Amino acid sequence: MNKLVRVVAVAALTLALALVGACPAAAQTDNRVTVAVLNFDMSNVRQWWSWHWDVSADMSGLVSEALVGKGNFRVLERSQIQSILAEQDFGHSGRVDESQAVEIGRLLGARLLIFGTITAFDYASTGGIQIFGVGLSGSKAVTELSGRIVDALTGEILGSVTGYGEESGTTFSLNTYRGLSFASREFQNSTVGKSVQQAVDSFASAAAGKINEVAANLAAEAQRPELTGVVAAIIDAGVVINIGSSAGVRVGQRMEVYRLTFIPGLMDPVRVPVGTMRIISVDPNASIGQMESEAAVQVGDLVSSK
DSSP, X not given: OHHHHHHHHHHXXXXXXXXXXXXXXXXXXXXXXXXXXXXXXXXXXXXXXXXXXXXXXXXXXXXXXXHTTSSSEEEOOHHHHHHHHHHTTTTTTSOOOGGGHHHHHHHHTOSEEEEEEEEEEEEEEEEEEEETTXXXXXXXXXXXXXXXEEETTTOOEEEEEEEEEEEEEEESOGGGGTTOOTTSHHHHTSHHXXXXXXXXXXXXXXXXXXXXXXXXXXXXHHHSOOOEEEEEEEETTEEEESOOGGGTOOTTOEEEEEEEEOOTTOSSOEEEEEEEEEEEEEOSSOEEEEESSOOOOOTTOEEEOO
């Protein structure tokens, strides 16, 4: 009987230790920056194919896949993006732009958005030969991508990236591509497919470098202590606050402006948002910021970095 008790006790202890070890991992929060790749704009691309081909969505899908695992960030699934934007009637014309970044970012839960453009997607025959009575033609394909990485919180363009691919080879005919998807092996092994993959790979590598840089800056920003100050003066150049570089204020930093207002019946004042300012000049003990919206700032208003 004692032996059975000991066995049960050991089993219970083993289970408890396993649960303790598992809990921290399960409870961990994913604090990585979330990135969403939106449909690429291809409005200026010459359509050399006569069948339906959703090049815009396929290209953004390839870029999303190429970004996965390239750094300390999460890539939002394409199906999730399409579903949410369709529900909100975004991009019903097939296009979205940076002016919608803040709202789209809020809907998707993404901090960074990639707005891409297909600047070239060309295919052309370069000559023909006969092999055993079968006509083969030489071909050349060029794919060129450009994109902007936008902060969905502020709408600011954080960087621009490009990607380029060029491939020459032979193919049976233009109709070889009819009915092929970008994900098919036949397409990937084709002249066009290889040019697309080259462009996607170079674009994704450049984008990942920018995203990792932004993610590192955001992580460092989150670790910095909150900076608080007071609006000391309002001048033609902007709003003067009483903290500067000696306190850690930096050019380009955004500060929240708010006003403490006493409300009858409440013991403590209420923090009323006034607006957001961007720091444009820093001295050791003072800084100048410009408001990012029309706001009635007053001397004595408080500012905070968070």
